[in-house]
Amino acid sequence: MTVMTRPAPSGRLRIAAGRTPGQLFLALVAVAAMVLLSGIVVAVAAGQRSTLADEVATEDGPAADRALRLYRALSDADATVAAAFLATGVEPPALRTRYDDDIATASAALRRAAADGGGGPQVEVLTAQLPVYTGLVEKARAYQRQQLPLGAAYLREASGLMRDTLLPAAFELSRERRAELGADRSAAGATQEWGLIVLVVTLGLLLFVQRRLFRRTNRVFNRGLVAATLAVLLTGGLLVGGDIAASGDLSASHARGSFPGSVLAQAQVVALQARADEALALVARGSGQEFEKDYNSRMAELVGEDGKSGLLGRAAPVLAAADRSSADGRVLADAARAARDWWEAHRRMRAAEDEGDYAQAVRLAVGTDPGTATEHFTRLDEMLGQLLENAQRRFGREAAGADVPWRFVAVGAMLLALLGAAGAAAGLQQRIGEYR
Amino acid sequence: MRRTLSMVLIALLGLTACGGGEPAPEPAVKARLPMPVGAHDPAPRPSAAAPAPGGCDPRASLRPEGALPAAGAMPAGSTMDTILKRGRLIVASDQNNYLFGFRDPGSYQLVGFDVEIAREVARAIFGDPDRVQYISVPSAERLNAVAQGRADIAAASITITCQRRQQVEFSSDYFTGAQKVLVRKGSGYTGMDSLRGKKVCAVTDTTSIRTVFEHPAQPLAVSATSWTDCLVLLQQGQVDAISTDDNILVGLVAQDPHVEIVGPALTDEPHGLAMPLDKPDFTRFVNQVLERMRADGTWTGIYRRWMGAYEPVLNQKSTPPQARYR
Missing domain, CATH: 3.40.190.10 (Periplasmic binding protein-like II)
Structure with missing residues (x-):
């Protein structure tokens, strides 16, 4: 034993002897209990954080993705059906398939959204109005097949329902899901005040008991109590470390995944709506000024009047921070170029229609030759989709690890608490033994 | 007293428990019907009607002068000569008026009654009815397009009114609606x-x-x-x-x-082609083309092609309306 001692008047020891074993026993129970309690508090809180972090990765994130997919599928349906309307004769099978897939995707996403819970009013509006929308589209198609202008009227009504009712509900649902994700993410990364308070109290109690013992026995260190103190300090270290590790993962999942994802998704939806405007302006045959105005303001929102700002301009620094390889940044620059080319092709299309060359305007808008609006739009849409997928993958990767530190903290805190309590008990038991 | 009260309470609780046990009937769900964008029910009341200038016969147009020049040989310096030299007649048309001016969804060609009338004007100038460029303008802009010189002529089922006569010159009535x-x-x-x-x-x-x-x-x-x-x-x-x-x-x-x-006709709606006020020679020329179409059966042919099936319900029959001049 290498316990350091200090010479003390032997008389004092004798005087205290009558009361001390009882007091020491009480101290033993209190200290061991506090050490155990602090470990349990920390472990339980860490367990909750780990569950939350797991939810962020496996429930909130995917639910937010699904809501986004619903929003995107509906916008795509709107744009696709309008473009298909411009084709001569029967609509092209590729566009028909794309629309059908959009509706199937939206229905599946809607079913899952209902199962995910929350978003009640939005889900209700969407489930009630989606069949009405598809009904109007089919009516429009039936008239279009008979080459009657009434088809375009039903198409306009369908598109109005989509834009005024369905898309706002889907947008709201997606916003709610993102808010849930954000709330759970900050809860999972929140500092554990209670754990820290209990640890500090336990540490205080340990120091107090050790100081009293020192006064009584003049022995500076008691091995058991020192071990218990170390255990409590280690638990504290574990807690802070776990906090840093988990919130690091979680904020990385936001900065590298969900945040760039939401910016990119917004850009993609704006592009889809501009595409629908472009086609609807032509479907309206000379009375599509509202759609034309809409198209231009959406393109300005997307790339800015200067072609360098807008949503895509704002996404550049976000992606630069999110993707270390800067490969995404290059894709984004290409996407911005595609958007500018598209706007340019649209202007040529507009000039053709204004001059009465309707066939040429349609060719420029929905034809598949190089240099048409279709080509640039498709390129833009595909690149944004690819960037969005990358962001979602990064989110999954970062968020998936966030529950691990907390699990480590929970197990570690329990082990340390057991060790600390055992140490405290052993140390005090030794002192009690000295009185026998 | 207190006992009775508690018994009543217990009885009430029992009743509500029983009520909760039976499934409540699902409330009937009413469909929400979609509306076309921009439709209003009730419609906003239009602002007070602009008073029509008095003493105007909307049908009275400019009288044709002399014989119709041969196609491709327009009088030098005339409006028709300018159009001839340009190589195409610019027409402000309607693309949404089924049977009168609309895009054939199969070919994107602009077709209809009004379109054929405009093509006859082109035929009279060039000898070729295809020398027409249709510009796409919303219906509210049609008269402006002519008045501001963006189009030579508007052929879009425009009702002739004295008020509109202050902005453009109209041809003689070529279709009397109601x-x-x-x-x-x-x-x-x-x-x-x-x-x-x-x-x-x-x-x-x-x-x-x-x-x-x-x-x-x-x-x-x-x-x-x-x-x-x-x-x-x-x-x-x-x-x-x-x-x-x-x-x-x-x-x-x-x-x-x-x-x-x-029902009976609620209003009388003469329809005319619209030309710029400052090009009276062109209006006279167009009226002469219309006269020829009335006389040689061209008008009736166009009518039969587009309106034949609906003649019984139309106010305008297959005999062309008589021109009136001032």
Whole structure:
């Protein structure tokens, strides 16, 4: 034993002897209990954080993705059906398939959204109005097949329902899901005040008991109590470390995944709506000024009047921070170029229609030759989709690890608490033994 | 006292528990019908009618002078000569007026009654009816396009009014329409008089919706942004009738065999081609082309092609309207 001692008047020891074993026993129970309690508090809180972090990765994130997919599928349906309307004769099978897939995707996403819970009013509006929308589209198609202008009227009504009712509900649902994700993410990364308070109290109690013992026995260190103190300090270290590790993962999942994802998704939806405007302006045959105005303001929102700002301009620094390889940044620059080319092709299309060359305007808008609006739009849409997928993958990767530190903290805190309590008990038991 | 109270409470609790045990009937869900974008029920009341300039005969146009020049040989310095040298006639047209001016969805070609009239003007200038460029302008902009020189002529079922005469020159009447009422077959409505308190659709800011508002039977006006939107409302059961010029109504009848035109003429609607006020030589030329079309059967041929099937319900029959000059 290498316990350091200090010479003390032997008389004092004798005087205290009558009361001390009882007091020491009480101290033993209190200290061991506090050490155990602090470990349990920390472990339980860490367990909750780990569950939350797991939810962020496996429930909130995917639910937010699904809501986004619903929003995107509906916008795509709107744009696709309008473009298909411009084709001569029967609509092209590729566009028909794309629309059908959009509706199937939206229905599946809607079913899952209902199962995910929350978003009640939005889900209700969407489930009630989606069949009405598809009904109007089919009516429009039936008239279009008979080459009657009434088809375009039903198409306009369908598109109005989509834009005024369905898309706002889907947008709201997606916003709610993102808010849930954000709330759970900050809860999972929140500092554990209670754990820290209990640890500090336990540490205080340990120091107090050790100081009293020192006064009584003049022995500076008691091995058991020192071990218990170390255990409590280690638990504290574990807690802070776990906090840093988990919130690091979680904020990385936001900065590298969900945040760039939401910016990119917004850009993609704006592009889809501009595409629908472009086609609807032509479907309206000379009375599509509202759609034309809409198209231009959406393109300005997307790339800015200067072609360098807008949503895509704002996404550049976000992606630069999110993707270390800067490969995404290059894709984004290409996407911005595609958007500018598209706007340019649209202007040529507009000039053709204004001059009465309707066939040429349609060719420029929905034809598949190089240099048409279709080509640039498709390129833009595909690149944004690819960037969005990358962001979602990064989110999954970062968020998936966030529950691990907390699990480590929970197990570690329990082990340390057991060790600390055992140490405290052993140390005090030794002192009690000295009185026998 | 306290015991009775608690017993009552227990009894009440028992009752509510029983009530909760039975499944409550699901409330009936009512469908929410979609509406065309921009439709309003009720329609906003149009601002007070602009007073028509008095003492004007809307039909009186400029009298043709001399013989019609041969195609391709227009008098030097004339408006027609400028058009001839340019190589094409610029026409402000309607692309949404079924049977009169609309894009054939199969070929994107602009076709219809008005379009053929415009092509006859091109034939008279160039000897080739294909030398036409149609510019796409919204209906509210058609007269401006002519007045500002962006188009040589507007051929878009424009009703001749004294008020519009202050902005453009009109040709002689080439199609006499009349505002009537379109209803579902078998609905029992016989005209505007039988539509008291019923919903009648018309396009926002037209003379037609004004007529609906001012009719003594006091129908309830519903507005939409296009006539096909009105037909959508009629098919969806959200209005009982549509009222406007019969030449527009006939385009709706052609798209839905379950509707019919009923009732007496509510208004007299002469239709003319519109030309710039400062090019009277062109108006005289166009009137001469119309005279020739009336005389040689061209007009009747065009009428039969587009309107033949609907002659019984139209105000305009297959005999062309007589021109009046001032």
